[in-house]
Amino acid sequence: MNLALVKPTMDGAASDVFVAARDRLPGKGPVAEVRQAAFDDFAQKGLPHRRIEEWKYTDLRVLLREIAPLAGPPDQAALDRARKALASLDVNGAHRLVLVDGAFATQLSDTASEAGVTVRTLRAMLESTDVAARADLLRTSVASDAMISLNAAMATDGIVIDVAENAAPSKPIHIVHVSTQSKTAAFTRSLVKVENGARVTLIESFVAVDGAAGYQAHDSVVLWAGNGVDVQHIRLVEDARDAANIATAIVTLGEHTQYRAFNLTSGGAVCRYQAFLRFGGQNSHADVNGISLLNGRQHADNTLVLDHAVPHCTSNEVFRAVVDDSAHSVFQGRINVHPDAQKTDARMMTRALLLSDEAEADNKPELEIFADDVQCGHGATTGALDDSLLFYLRARGLPEKEAQALLIQAFVGEAMESIADEALRDVAIATAERWLAARG
Amino acid sequence: MSALLEVRNLQVRVEEREILHGLSLKVNKGEVHAIMGPNGSGKSTLSHVIAGKPGYEVTGGEILFKGEDLLEMDPDERAAKGVFLAFQYPVEIPGVATMTFLRTALNAQRKARGESEYSTPDFLKKVRAVAASLNIPQEMLRRGVNVGFSGGEKKRNEVLQMALFEPSLCILDEMDSGLDIDALRIAADGVNALRSSERAMVVITHYQRLLNYIVPDFVHVMSKGKVVKSGGKELALELEESGYAQFEDQAA
Numbered sequence: 001m002n003l004a005l006v007k008p009t010m011d012g013a014a015s016d017v018f019v020a021a022r023d024r025l026p027g028k029g030p031v032a033e034v035r036q037a038a039f040d041d042f043a044q045k046g047l048p049h050r051r052i053e054e055w056k057y058t059d060l061r062v063l064l065r066e067i068a069p070l071a072g073p074p075d076q077a078a079l080d081r082a083r084k085a086l087a088s089l090d091v092n093g094a095h096r097l098v099l100v101d102g103a104f105a106t107q108l109s110d111t112a113s114e115a116g117v118t119v120r121t122l123r124a125m126l127e128s129t130d131v132a133a134r135a136d137l138l139r140t141s142v143a144s145d146a147m148i149s150l151n152a153a154m155a156t157d158g159i160v161i162d163v164a165e166n167a168a169p170s171k172p173i174h175i176v177h178v179s180t181q182s183k184t185a186a187f188t189r190s191l192v193k194v195e196n197g198a199r200v201t202l203i204e205s206f207v208a209v210d211g212a213a214g215y216q217a218h219d220s221v222v223l224w225a226g227n228g229v230d231v232q233h234i235r236l237v238e239d240a241r242d243a244a245n246i247a248t249a250i251v252t253l254g255e256h257t258q259y260r261a262f263n264l265t266s267g268g269a270v271c272r273y274q275a276f277l278r279f280g281g282q283n284s285h286a287d288v289n290g291i292s293l294l295n296g297r298q299h300a301d302n303t304l305v306l307d308h309a310v311p312h313c314t315s316n317e318v319f320r321a322v323v324d325d326s327a328h329s330v331f332q333g334r335i336n337v338h339p340d341a342q343k344t345d346a347r348m349m350t351r352a353l354l355l356s357d358e359a360e361a362d363n364k365p366e367l368e369i370f371a372d373d374v375q376c377g378h379g380a381t382t383g384a385l386d387d388s389l390l391f392y393l394r395a396r397g398l399p400e401k402e403a404q405a406l407l408i409q410a411f412v413g414e415a416m417e418s419i420a421d422e423a424l425r426d427v428a429i430a431t432a433e434r435w436l437a438a439r440g
Numbered sequence: 441m442s443a444l445l446e447v448r449n450l451q452v453r454v455e456e457r458e459i460l461h462g463l464s465l466k467v468n469k470g471e472v473h474a475i476m477g478p479n480g481s482g483k484s485t486l487s488h489v490i491a492g493k494p495g496y497e498v499t500g501g502e503i504l505f506k507g508e509d510l511l512e513m514d515p516d517e518r519a520a521k522g523v524f525l526a527f528q529y530p531v532e533i534p535g536v537a538t539m540t541f542l543r544t545a546l547n548a549q550r551k552a553r554g555e556s557e558y559s560t561p562d563f564l565k566k567v568r569a570v571a572a573s574l575n576i577p578q579e580m581l582r583r584g585v586n587v588g589f590s591g592g593e594k595k596r597n598e599v600l601q602m603a604l605f606e607p608s609l610c611i612l613d614e615m616d617s618g619l620d621i622d623a624l625r626i627a628a629d630g631v632n633a634l635r636s637s638e639r640a641m642v643v644i645t646h647y648q649r650l651l652n653y654i655v656p657d658f659v660h661v662m663s664k665g666k667v668v669k670s671g672g673k674e675l676a677l678e679l680e681e682s683g684y685a686q687f688e689d690q691a692a
Contacts, residue, residue, distance in 0.1 A: 387494070392531045395491050396541075396601065397519035397549035406544060410535030410584075 015043055017185075018153060021070035025156060027126035030135040038138065039153035045146035054145070054274075057330040057362045058301040063270045064244055068216045070154060071101040071184035078180040079105055081209040085178050088434075089205055091427050094174035101179060102156045102186030108178075116167025116198070122158035122189055137191060140222060142250045143276035143305070151220045151248065154187035158220075161202075165195040165226075172201035172232075172424070177217055179208040179243065185216035196226040196254070201421065202233045206267070208240040215240070219247040227254040227281060233261040234424050236431050239268035241296065246272045253313075255281030262419050263290030263302060264428050266435040271300040279306075279313040279341075286313075291320045291415040293435040294327035294359075301330035308341040311371075317348040320415040322408055323359035324439065334366040337374050344374040352382040353411050355404075405436060412436075442507045444469050444640050445490075445609055451500035452482075452489055452665075459485045461665040462501065467609070470637040474651055474676060475644045477662035478684040483644045484528065486662075487613045491525035492518050505609065519545075520552035524607035526598040528614040533585035538597070541585045542567060546604055570603045574630050592623030599630035610634070610641045616650040628653030648680040663687040 018039045025035060047064060048055035074082065082100045086108065097119065098108040104121040113119075126134050137160070138152040159175050175190060194200055206217055217239060225231050239245050245268045253259055265271050277286055292300040306315050321329035333348045352361030365378035385407050393403035412432045419425040445467040452460040459482045467473050477483050489496050490503060492515035503510040510518060533541065547557040558566070571581060574596050586594050595615060602610055612631065616624055631654055635641070643654055651659075651673065659675040660667045661684070668687045669675065 386531075389531050389533055391493050391515065392527065392533070393541075393545070394515040395493075395519055395525055395527075396545040397516050397552065397605070398545055399516050399548065399552075400514070402544070402548060403516075406536055406541075407533070410533060414535040 015039075017067045017069055021154060024070065025154065026123045027134060031126050031138065034135045034138045035153045038149040041144075041149040042146050042153060045149070048146050054303065054332070056364070057328075057332070058270070058272050058299065060246075063299060064216070067150070068183055068185040068214075070156070071181050071186045071215070073103045074100040074105065074180055079107060081180050082178040083108055085207050085209045086176060089176060089207060091172060091174050091203060092423055093171050094203060095169070095171040096174045096176060097159050098176045098178060099157060099159070099186075099188050101181050101184070102188050104157050104159070114169050114171065116164040117169050117173070118162040118164070120160045122155060122160055122191070125160055138189070140250050142252060142278055143248070145248070145274070147218070147246055147272075148220065148248050151187055151189060151218050154185075154218070155189035155220070156187055158188045158190040160190065161192045163192075163194045163198040163200045166197040167195070168199040172203050174203040174205065176205045176207065177219065179212045179215045179217060179240065181215055182211075182213045183215060185218060187218045189220045189222070192221065192223045194223070194225045194229045194231055197228045198226070199230040200232075201424065202231065203424070203427070204235045206237045206239050206245055208243060212240055212243070214242050216244040216246070219245070221247070221249045223249065223251045225251070225253050225257050225259060227256055229254065229257040231257075231259045232421060232424065233259065234419065234428065235261075235263045235273070236428065237263070237265040237267055237271055237273075238431060238434075239271070241267065241298075242269045244268065244270040247274070249273070249275040251275065251277040252280050253278070253284045253286065255283055257281065257284040258286075259284070260287040260420065261289065262428065264293075264431055265290070265300045265302075266293040266431060268300070269298060271298075272303065273301070274303040274305075276305045277307065277315075279308050279310055282310050282312040284313045286315045287318075287418060288315070289318045289415065289418045291322070291412060291432070292329050293322050293412070293432060294329055295324035295439060296327060297325070298327040299330070300328075301332070303330070303332040305334045306336065306346065308335065308337045308344040308346060310338075311340060311342045311344065313341070314345040315347070318415070318418060319350045320411065321350075321352040321361055322355065322411060323352060323361055324355040326356070326358035327360075329361040331362070332364040332366070333378065335368070335376060337367075337369040337371050337376065339370040341371045342373045344371060344376070346374070346376045348378040350380045353408065354382060354384055355408075409436065442504070443467060444506060445642075446504040447486075447490075447501070448504070449501035450486075450489070450498065450503065452485055453497045453499055454485070454495060458499070459665055460489075463662075463666055465660065465667060467640045467642060469608070469640055471658065472635065472641045472643065472654065472656045474656035474659045474673075475642060475662055476646070476648070476659060476676060476679060478688065479646065481662040482665040483662055484613055487525055487611045487642070487644055490611060491515060491523060516548065517552065519605070519607075520549045522608035524602055524605060524610045526595075526602060526610065526612045526615060528617055530586050530594040530598055532587045532589075534587050536585050538581045538583060538585050539567070542581075542601065542604060545601070549605060567604065570600055573633070574600055574603070575626055576600055591618035592620070592626070595619060595623065595627045596630065599627055603630065603634055608639055610639065612641065612643045612654075614644055614646065616645060616647060624650065625653060648676045651676045661687055
């Protein structure tokens with residue numbers, strides 16, 4: 001007897017989102033086919049929920065409920081408002097590329113060309129005539145997941161960057177996502193290729209104009225680094241307080257390559273950052289660090305999957321969270337050490353500072369080790385501000401609030417120390433200070 | 441004229457245990473008092489209660505500082521009024537640079553007193569001068585508060601704060617613990633430099649040794665939560681000879 005358990009995984013509303021958007025999505029022919037296949041995969045899986053192990057603590061069926069309709073392209077008024085929102089984000093000397101509601105905004109972006117850096121938009125490439133290349137822009141073999149599929153199905157635009165062999169652009173590349181609309185969803189996908197011997201700094205910011213509410217930012221970044229490459233990658237998530245930010249990074253590293261990432265989440269109601277990093281060449285190193293600054297009812301999830309697929313690679317993950325009110329921080333770290341990945345050194349450490357009785361921090365480290373000559377470790381601490389430190393500061397004249405603020409700053413500041421570049425560290429610190437100041 | 445500090449019949453509990461059973465002490469401006477006693481006699485409890493450390497329940501008596509009810513004040517208010525506790529075990533605060541901490545604390549106290557905050561150059565000048573006199577290298581001031589400091593460096597950092605904040609009452613809790621003789625001498629010299637007719641000190645110690653360096657005007661012996669004997673500096677020497685045992689019987 002054959003028993004098939006048929007369970008509707010997707011209600012009509014989600015497929016309506018795709019059907020309604022389909023004609024507006026760039027790319028015909030093979031691109032449209034890839035989109036349809038990706039959407040079918042999403043529709044079959046449905047929004048991730050707590051019984052999906054990877055989404056155990058971030059049940060999108062509860063937190064997101066549904067996918068909002070696709071955002072329309074911004075009009076001039078929206079671009080003008082977006083320009084204002086950019087004012088506080090000026091990263092000194094960065095090459096700025098702005099996406100407004102999921103569409104590249106030429107008039108807000110730096111268009112001057114820089115030696116060794118090729119910048120195109122995903123939309124232009126999807127609509128180009130080079131049939132062979134364009135469908136691959138939406139495919140990935142490194143990771144699969146309902147939200148990655150949804151992003152591939154719906155992506156309207158993004159930045160496609162190529163950093164040429166041995167190039168070392170003096171300016172960081174700053175991709176800024178600005179949301180101006182309410183209750184719509186933007187889907188962006190950026191692809192970054194860093195050729196052998198190149199060095200580059202990539203910054204991503206997520207912000208909103210005043211008044212944009214309840215929107216969803218769905219993003220993917222596919223980063224491919226060759227051999228002897230050095231990449232710094234900073235993310236600053238400062239979305240509106242009731243927005244959702246669902247983002248995936250897919251990173252592949254060659255040999256003798258360094259990848260240093262830092263993810264700062266201080267905005268958004270529901271944030272998920274999932275990074276899938278694969279060591280494809282020996283003697284490479286990855287630092288994947290970050291901090292979440294959460295209050296109110298914010299929920300931020302950092303989920304990392306590191307694949308040590310080859311020998312002699314090292315990785316270090318350090319994540320911190322400051323959690324106030326009834327906010328919720330999630331860290332999931334998975335390290336896979338493949339059978340021949342000897343001499344792997346992989347470490348993971350999380351620290352959560354809980355500032356209220358209702359605050360919650362969940363940590364789930366997972367190590368799957370199939371090689372026998374490796375060093376892997378993980379640790380996690382969760383606690384309140386140290387009473388003995390608070391008393392010391394108060395005995396020196398600091399009122400309670402100030403003493404707390406100084407200790408929170410210290411906790412945050414220590415996390416920032418892992419950002420090697422001083423200018424970038426200052427940008428991250430300024431972002432954290434905005435959060436601390438708003439806390440009062 | 442009222443005393444700078446007046447502790448009257450102080451009774452203190454920690455959880456269900458009474459630690460101080462009616463302690464009285466009067467300290468005037470310009471005086472240096474030593475409080476001696478065996479472990480567990482309540483010396484540190486007294487210093488903590490004066491500074492306002494949470495976790496102690498005052499069940500009776502009062503503490504007046506400059507005629508005001510000290511027990512009604514938060515720890516930071518007490519600091520701004522001029523109470524300074526030099527900790528027996530100064531805490532390490534990673535991520536807070538010593539210089540930032542000193543400036544934040546000093547300006548918080550000045551603000552609470554309605555005084556103007558120090559400008560950065562004035563502040564730096566002041567800190568550098570004091571640090572130099574205590575043999576504290578500039579590099580130490582850039583590090584996190586007490587992070588990686590030796591026992592002696594931590595105590596010198598306490599004396600540095602004392603010099604900077606210019607309190608009217610300094611309580612030194614077991615300043616000699618963990619210090620070798622050279623470190624002790626440097627710290628004690630720093631303290632002696634701060635002796636003045638406007639300032640009082642309460643030196644809490646288990647051993648007479650410290651009092652060779654910081655010579656008190658008065659010595660009080662505590663046992664089982666009370667002052668059981670008071671006298672001049674010669675009382676400390678007497679104790680060195682005879683030990684605390686005699687007082688334990690007396691208190692019981």
